[in-house]
Amino acid sequence: xxxxxxxxxxxxxxxxxxxxxxxxxxxxxxxxxxxxxxxxxxxxxxxxxxxxxxxxxxxxxxxxxxxxxxxxxxxxxxxxxxxxxxxxxxxxxxxxxxxxxxxxxxxxxxxxxxxxxxxxxxxxxxxxxxxxxxxxxxxxxxxxxxxxxxxxxxxxxxxxxxxxxxxxxxxxxxxxxxxxxxxxxxxxxxxxxxxxxxxxxxx
Amino acid sequence: xxxxxxxxxxxxxxxxxxxxxxxxxxxxxxxxxxxxxxxxxxxxxxxxxxxxxxxxxxxxxxxxxxxxxxxxxxxxxxxxxxxxxxxxxxxxxxxxxxxxxxxxxxxxxxxxxxxxxxxxxxxxxxxxxxxxxxxxxxxxxxxxxxxxxxxxxxxxxxxxxxxxxxxxxxxxxxxxxxxxxxxxxxx
Numbered sequence: 001x002x003x004x005x006x007x008x009x010x011x012x013x014x015x016x017x018x019x020x021x022x023x024x025x026x027x028x029x030x031x032x033x034x035x036x037x038x039x040x041x042x043x044x045x046x047x048x049x050x051x052x053x054x055x056x057x058x059x060x061x062x063x064x065x066x067x068x069x070x071x072x073x074x075x076x077x078x079x080x081x082x083x084x085x086x087x088x089x090x091x092x093x094x095x096x097x098x099x100x101x102x103x104x105x106x107x108x109x110x111x112x113x114x115x116x117x118x119x120x121x122x123x124x125x126x127x128x129x130x131x132x133x134x135x136x137x138x139x140x141x142x143x144x145x146x147x148x149x150x151x152x153x154x155x156x157x158x159x160x161x162x163x164x165x166x167x168x169x170x171x172x173x174x175x176x177x178x179x180x181x182x183x184x185x186x187x188x189x190x191x192x193x194x195x196x197x198x199x200x201x202x203x
Numbered sequence: 204x205x206x207x208x209x210x211x212x213x214x215x216x217x218x219x220x221x222x223x224x225x226x227x228x229x230x231x232x233x234x235x236x237x238x239x240x241x242x243x244x245x246x247x248x249x250x251x252x253x254x255x256x257x258x259x260x261x262x263x264x265x266x267x268x269x270x271x272x273x274x275x276x277x278x279x280x281x282x283x284x285x286x287x288x289x290x291x292x293x294x295x296x297x298x299x300x301x302x303x304x305x306x307x308x309x310x311x312x313x314x315x316x317x318x319x320x321x322x323x324x325x326x327x328x329x330x331x332x333x334x335x336x337x338x339x340x341x342x343x344x345x346x347x348x349x350x351x352x353x354x355x356x357x358x359x360x361x362x363x364x365x366x367x368x369x370x371x372x373x374x375x376x377x378x379x380x381x382x383x384x385x386x387x388x389x390x
Contacts (some may be wrong), residue, residue: 128345133222
């Protein structure tokens, strides 16, 4: 891996990512960042799922995954176009794998949990992403105990959004699913698989 | 006030193995405006604006109540501060967190009017409106700020969250010049 993840993290932290003292906004990496307790990020999604009830679970999960998918495409697209990316990461990119490694390095600075591994198959355009300590899991296990279903909606959207950025021309050319969730297993590891969306009626 | 702000900024701990961040002892995470605006629009589409506001406001207020309570306990002079001084301190914390700048426009007994020219979600809405073809809204959008203000006033006045109600009455996303939040603390 030619991207130095520790150096990216150090650089990220040294940027002092707090709101501007006058306007209270954090405009960095080409986006508008915002810090909130993990409880907020997770509760608003899980409370939504709970409110919708079991009969609408799939719909509500899709709403959350879709929002994260759009977010990942827009956010990481913005990050890759930013001055910070150009200075810290772009000089080290030679391959698609390096580009994804740079995205992973930045993602690992955001407090969402740790992407510990990724397997990118450029030929078949698939991605397997392993996340340790996803921020959903502790909250879920504390509140509800083990889950019967995967719950890391944001990460699912992120995995698909990465692939749209790397191989697609627009959002939603790829889709992802969580194939292992620590909220189900009671462990720490979640895994996600993304692949190109199969077109209906494709000849 | 500067001292406690400096302490908050210095109280960031990163766990590189877990890629998790703690700020003043509480786990926090960064997200960008694309995520929040998109997810909130999704919740509104499914639940309707009022129910989405209630859900988001509740999650936001509950998540910030304890950290702000601890802030009030850490500020040795808290008991001697006036209500507006307490709120000014909390609003500085809001700036650190990237929520935008908010100010007290009017205080009348247990009712207070708070305004913002750059509330985070409104800024986020405008940031993406053209790209995502969002037109002017017919309902307020700053649901999370309602929740954060609810926590701020509860801590400032030393009352439980359920004694505070917050309603956004004008929003920049609807064409207003400022976002306005009407806060009432039940006696």
